[in-house]
Each structure stands twice: as C-alpha cells, then as structure tokens.
Amino acid sequence: MDIHINTPEGTRDRLFSECLERRQVQSALVELFRRRGYAEVITPEVEFYDLFIQSGNPIPQESMLKIVDRSGKIMVMRPDCTAPIARVAATKLKNLALPQRLYYDQTVFRDRLAHVGGSREIAQCGVEMIGAVGDKADLEMVAMAVDALRCCGLKQFHIELGHAGFYRTLAGRMKMGPEELERLRSAIEGKNFALLNDLLESYRGEDACAALRRLPYLFGGVEVLDEAETLAGPCESLGRLRRLYGELSAAGYGACVRFDLGLVHQLDYYTGLVFRGYAEGAGAPVLSGGRYDGLMEQFGRRAEATGFAVDVDAVGACLTVETPRLETVIHYGPGLLAQALAVVDSRPAGSCELSPCRTLDSTMNLARERGAVRVLLLDSAGERWLTV
Amino acid sequence: MSERLRIALTKGRLQDKSVELFEAMGLDCSPVRNPGRRLIHTLPNYPLDAVLAKAPDVVTYVEHGVCDLGVVGKDTILERGGAFYEVLDLGFGRCRFALAVKKGFDFYGTYKTRRVASKYPNVTRAFFARKGMDVDIIKIEGSVELAPILDLADGIVDIVETGATLKENGLEPIEDVAQVSARLIVNTASMKLYKNKITDFLSRVERELGGEA
Numbered sequence: 001m002d003i004h005i006n007t008p009e010g011t012r013d014r015l016f017s018e019c020l021e022r023r024q025v026q027s028a029l030v031e032l033f034r035r036r037g038y039a040e041v042i043t044p045e046v047e048f049y050d051l052f053i054q055s056g057n058p059i060p061q062e063s064m065l066k067i068v069d070r071s072g073k074i075m076v077m078r079p080d081c082t083a084p085i086a087r088v089a090a091t092k093l094k095n096l097a098l099p100q101r102l103y104y105d106q107t108v109f110r111d112r113l114a115h116v117g118g119s120r121e122i123a124q125c126g127v128e129m130i131g132a133v134g135d136k137a138d139l140e141m142v143a144m145a146v147d148a149l150r151c152c153g154l155k156q157f158h159i160e161l162g163h164a165g166f167y168r169t170l171a172g173r174m175k176m177g178p179e180e181l182e183r184l185r186s187a188i189e190g191k192n193f194a195l196l197n198d199l200l201e202s203y204r205g206e207d208a209c210a211a212l213r214r215l216p217y218l219f220g221g222v223e224v225l226d227e228a229e230t231l232a233g234p235c236e237s238l239g240r241l242r243r244l245y246g247e248l249s250a251a252g253y254g255a256c257v258r259f260d261l262g263l264v265h266q267l268d269y270y271t272g273l274v275f276r277g278y279a280e281g282a283g284a285p286v287l288s289g290g291r292y293d294g295l296m297e298q299f300g301r302r303a304e305a306t307g308f309a310v311d312v313d314a315v316g317a318c319l320t321v322e323t324p325r326l327e328t329v330i331h332y333g334p335g336l337l338a339q340a341l342a343v344v345d346s347r348p349a350g351s352c353e354l355s356p357c358r359t360l361d362s363t364m365n366l367a368r369e370r371g372a373v374r375v376l377l378l379d380s381a382g383e384r385w386l387t388v
Numbered sequence: 389m390s391e392r393l394r395i396a397l398t399k400g401r402l403q404d405k406s407v408e409l410f411e412a413m414g415l416d417c418s419p420v421r422n423p424g425r426r427l428i429h430t431l432p433n434y435p436l437d438a439v440l441a442k443a444p445d446v447v448t449y450v451e452h453g454v455c456d457l458g459v460v461g462k463d464t465i466l467e468r469g470g471a472f473y474e475v476l477d478l479g480f481g482r483c484r485f486a487l488a489v490k491k492g493f494d495f496y497g498t499y500k501t502r503r504v505a506s507k508y509p510n511v512t513r514a515f516f517a518r519k520g521m522d523v524d525i526i527k528i529e530g531s532v533e534l535a536p537i538l539d540l541a542d543g544i545v546d547i548v549e550t551g552a553t554l555k556e557n558g559l560e561p562i563e564d565v566a567q568v569s570a571r572l573i574v575n576t577a578s579m580k581l582y583k584n585k586i587t588d589f590l591s592r593v594e595r596e597l598g599g600e601a
Binding site: 117156160191192194216217219220260278280283 | 453471474575578579580581583587
C-alpha cells in the first residue's frame with residue numbers, strides 16, 4: 001500500500017522556528033488580551049454551514065471547507081471566528097451583563113484556489129467586545145489594535161481607519177440604482193480610478209460626485225479628513241473619526257494611525273468604524289476589524305459588537321525569531337538525575353539536554369553529532385566540563 | 389523592503405508599450421531594453437526596479453507583494469481575479485473579448501445547451517452566468533478557432549483584435565464580452581506602506597496619459 005507522505009494543498013507542517021514565530025505572536029497577544037479584561041472562548045472547529053450564512057458576513061460559499069455529517073447536514077470547518085462568538089454571546093451568555101469582552105486564539109479554514117500560494121489554515125487571534133456602543137468602545141478597540149501589533153514585536157506598522165458611514169452618506173446622495181451603486185462601491189474598493197470616473201461621468205452635476213471621485217485617493221494621514229470635509233461637508237462619520245484621532249493622539253497612538261476613507265468592503269456587515277493593520281514586509285493586511293452592530297441580532301439578541309482579528313502567521317513572518325542552539329550535553333552517573341535536571345532547568349530553553357547514553361564515549365559522539373559545544377560530566381567524583 | 393519600488397511588466401507587446409510610456413515620462417529604461425542575463429532591471433534615474441513576467445505571474449507577484457506594481461492586461465485580470473488595486477487604464481494593448489461562431493450559425497436559436505471553447509473559462513462562465521444561460525465550457529490551450537471548425541464546440545470566447553484570424557477560418561464575432569486594455573495594478577499593502585512613492589509614480593503616469601489624450 002502506498003503511504004501518503006504529503007500534506008493537502010494549502011496546509012503545511014510547521015517546524016521549529018515557524019512554531020516559535022506562531023507561539024511568540026500568540027502568547028504576546030493572549031497576554032495583552034487577558035490584561036485588558038478579555039476572557040477566552042473556544043468554539044468548535046466544525047459548525048453548521050447555516051451559521052455563517054445567517055451571520056450576514058459574506059464569506060463566499062466556495063471558500064468554505066464542507067463536510068456532510070451522518071444525518072446529511074452540511075457542516076463547515078470554521079471559516080471565521082466572529083460568527084461563532086456572536087452565536088455564543090447571543091445564546092449561552094444572554095443573561096450576563098454587557099459589555100462582554102471575549103477573545104479567541106483559533107484556526108480558521110478557507111478553501112483557496114490551487115497553486116496560488118494561499119493557506120487553507122489561518123491562525124487567528126482576536127477580540128470581540130459585545131454590547132458597547134460609541135466612541136469610547138471604538139477608541140479602546142483601535143488602541144488595542146495598535147498595542148496588539150506592537151506587543152508582537154513589529155516595528156514598522158500602522159492601523160488604518162475608515163468608516164462605513166462616510167461612503168453610505170455619499171452614496172445616499174446619489175440617484176443610482178442598487179446595481180450601479182454596487183459597481184461604484186467595487187470600483188472604490190479596488191481603487192479603480194478609471195472605472196470610477198466612467199461610472200460617475202453621467203452624474204457630474206450631483207453634489208456627492210466630486211467626493212466619490214476622490215474617495216479612492218482619500219487615504220494617508222489625518223489631512224485626508226480635512227479634504228473629505230471640504231469635499232463632502234461636515235458629516236457624522238468624519239466627526240467621529242476626528243474625535244477618535246484626537247483621543248488616540250492624546251494617548252500617544254497618533255503616529256501609528258492613518259486613514260483610508262475608501263475602505264468600503266463588506267458594507268452589509270460593517271456598520272461603523274472599520275480598520276486594518278499593515279506591517280512592513282507583509283503583502284496583505286495583518287489585522288482587520290471594525291464595528292458590526294447588526295451581527296448579534298442575526299442570532300436573536302440585539303447588541304452592538306466590535307472587534308478585530310490578527311493573522312498570526314502573517315505577523316510571525318515579519319519577525320526574526322532566534323531558534324535556540326544546543327550548547328551543553330550532560331552525561332550523568334547513577335543517582336544524579338536530580339542534579340542533572342537542575343542544571344538543564346537553569347539554562348536557557350533548548351541550550352542544554354541530558355544524554356541518554358550509557359558510556360561517556362557514546363555521549364561525546366552524540367554531542368558531536370548534535371553540534372553541541374561541551375559535555376558536562378556528572379559522577380561520583382563531582383562535575384567536569386569536557387570540550388567536544 | 390528597500391527604498392525602491394518594484395514593478396512587474398507583462399513580457400512581449402505590453403512590455404514594449406510600458407517601456408515607451410515610461411521613457412516618455414523621462415525614465416531611463418535602457419536596462420529593460422538591454423536586459424542581458426539579469427532578471428531584475430534597475431532603472432538608473434528613478435527608484436524603480438522592473439521584472440519581466442508572463443501575464444498571470446504579474447498578478448501573482450503583485451498579489452503576494454513581492455512586486456509593488458504591475459502592468460497586465462484586463463483579460464488576465466478578468467480570468468484570474470485576485471486582490472489588488474486596479475488603479476489605471478493605461479490605454480494600450482486594446483482589444484476585446486468576443487463570442488464568435490461559424491459564419492451564419494444561429495448560436496442562440498435553440499433550447500439545447502451550447503458548448504463553448506475558450507482559453508478563458510472563467511470569463512466565459514461569468515459572461516453566460518450574467519445571461520442566466522447554461523453552457524458547457526471546454527478549455528482549449530492553443531488555437532481556439534479550431535474547436536468550432538472541428539465541431540467540438542458551437543462557439544468560442546476569445547480575444548479579438550482585428551478579427552482577421554476569425555475571418556480566415558470562416559468564423560465571425562457575434563457579441564462583445566468585455567473590453568480589454570493594459571492596466572496598472574498595485575499591491576494593497578504597498579499602496580498604504582509606500583503611499584508617497586506610489587502616488588508620485590501614479591501621478592507621473594497619469595500626467596503622461598493625460599498629455600496624450
């Protein structure tokens with residue numbers, strides 16, 4: 001019989017330094033989340049397909065890994081952590097006082113096209129704040145997003161803020177049908193300047209037209225808020241972003257915060273603030289989140305919700321993690337295990353290990369093969385250091 | 389990342405046109421014109437490095453962020469999809485996707501499921517899905533015109549420039565599927581991380597394109 005020796009496309013064995021990267025990021029994030037009062041939730045890896053349709057978060061059907069269970073029900077490998085947590089918060093936690101601060105450290109699964117280098121397993125660490133509305137909840141979330149990337153050890157990164165309400169305000173002023181509006185939204189999301197110009201050509205006279213035309217360019221520092229206000233007039237979403245930025249700057253987060261008013265993805269899902277994190281060295285956002293006040297209602301409990309997820313391995317890949325080097329091998333005699341272990345435990349992890357060999361000669365050989373620098377001999381005569 | 393931007397150019401005709409455009413903008417493209425054995429071409433008077441690649445690879449490189457920018461045909465974008473900013477229509481490399489059949493053949497006049505051959509199965513699928521029409525799609529790698537001639541397919545969806553090849557083979561385009569031209573695409577993270585450098589480059593391109601029009 002043939003033995004399967006390969007892993008399925010889009011999955012991989014992670015070895016040594018890749019594990020260290022992932023664990024370092026996870027433990028830094030989990031430590032931060034706990035310190036800020038978030039409690040962990042672990043949800044099943046397999047859930048009903050319907051859950052993710054119900055959530056209103058448009059994960060394309062073909063991106064979900066499906067399983068049919070014995071009763072014929074369609075299940076999926078969890079493609080997202082937010083919907084399951086909303087399910088939990090709306091049902092099992094329904095009698096707990098709000099706001100609820102929850103975090104997760106789980107893998108999500110997405111089916112990808114073959115041979116494009118994408119992963120089917122994505123390690124995510126993230127938070128959800130259920131039942132808190134308003135500027136202060138958004139402020140806490142963005143500050144935490146900055147702290148999250150910083151505590152992982154990233155040096156060059158920023159969090160970019162947008163607001164679903166700004167585009168909605170502008171789009172609401174246009175006399176366009178739903179299909180045309182969707183083309184408009186997609187042109188803005190893709191920063192397709194040419195298509196956007198074509199779409200708006202016949203609407204030149206309308207007052208939101210100039211602002212919409214500029215929307216894909218409205219990203220960068222806080223000055224984009226000024227430009228947006230000049231183009232669109234004062235509106236609530238811009239006011240909120242400005243207040244948020246003022247508070248963030250006062251708290252010392254200003255340098256890590258930028259804006260993109262053209263963040264208009266998943267508008268059926270996001271209801272207010274949206275944000276993404278970018279890090280030098282990563283070709284895609286490493287963090288993404290926002291406010292989805294309509295989500296909880298889909299599961300039968302009306303409550304505002306906001307949160308974000310960090311792509312753990314994308315962050316890990318931007319870090320340089322040192323793998324420990326073996327230096328010392330200990331050859332110990334009868335009755336000296338406790339002493340030998342005390343030495344191992346006092347050394348940096350991975351730099352010192354016990355020899356399982358009976359004779360010193362074999363230990364010396366082993367140390368040579370393993371690339372160690374010296375052997376510590378512990379016997380009745382005391383301890384001696386031998387160079388390999 | 390380095391101080392320089394990296395752009396992937398689609399090899400062949402789009403590469404020549406891109407080089408012409410960049411030279412008109414004042415960029416010294418001699419390293420691209422005389423590549424030698426080098427694979428990455430450093431432009432001496434602008435912080436831009438160019439690599440040459442096949443069209444679908446341009447999208448792959450930009451999507452993964454190993455190239456910040458790319459020049460690629462809309463045909464490849466439509467067929468392959470992907471997550472990136474498609475910022476500018478460069479105007480050159482113009483042609484169209486069309487549905488073509490044997491001259492005089494009534495493609496739509498039947499309730500039978502039609503069979504369509506194409507090098508671009510996704511474009512073909514999306515086109516007929518918009519019409520709410522079921523078709524059998526056959527992927528052909530080489531000369532698609534052969535499929536209806538050999539009666540393998542009722543029609544083809546393919547790139548048409550002049551229509552001369554179709555005519556020679558007794559085929560005629562009956563419907564446009566999409567317009568195609570070269571596009572400038574940008575990696576989503578690069579756009580944010582290197583905003584100044586990228587907007588400088590984009591505005592130079594726009595200025596040059598605007599000057600032509």
